[in-house]
Amino acid sequence: MARRRFLAQLAGLxxxxxxxxxxxxxxxxxxxxxxxxxxGSDDPTKAAFPFHHGLALxxxxxxxxxxxxxxxxxxxxxxxxxxxxxxxxxxxxxxLEKIMAKHIPVFA
Numbered sequence: 891m892a893r894r895r896f897l898a899q900l901a902g903l904x905x906x907x908x909x910x911x912x913x914x915x916x917x918x919x920x921x922x923x924x925x926x927x928x929x930g931s932d933d934p935t936k937a938a939f940p941f942h943h944g945l946a947l948x949x950x951x952x953x954x955x956x957x958x959x960x961x962x963x964x965x966x967x968x969x970x971x972x973x974x975x976x977x978x979x980x981x982x983x984x985x986l987e988k989i990m991a992k993h994i995p996v997f998a
Contacts (some may be wrong), residue, residue: 922951930961931974936967938976941985948992956989960998966998 925940940962944954964970965982974982989996 916947918951920946922955923947923952924955924957926959927962928958928960930964931963931970934974934982935976935979937962937974938979938982938985940987941982942976942979944987944994945988945992948989948994954994956994956996958996968995978983 891922915979923944925944927937927940929939931937944956944972948954958965960993968983972981972983976982978982979985
């Protein structure tokens with residue numbers, strides 16, 4: 891009991907409470923991330939990874955770009971994107987709509 895009261899008094903001191911607040915609120919560093927993929931519609935789960943992961947990183951506050959090459963460039967066609975449904979993830983068309991709404995650049 892006495893120990894708890896003593897610690898409560900220490901927490902009330904201004905110089906100790908300031909350092910406790912600084913320790914509780916670490917600064918988040920915004921990262922610049924480029925997601926690269928060459929997976930096409932032949933493997934829908936791997937093809938959707940850069941879109942879903944890029945979207946999650948953008949929602950966390952990071953600056954994201956998606957770079958597609960090879961077979962992955964075909965995913966930019968609306969017909970192909972609508973047909974890609976990864977296992978355990980939402981359809982690629984939903985992710986693309988959210989990516990376009992967040993203005994995440996996609997280079998193909």
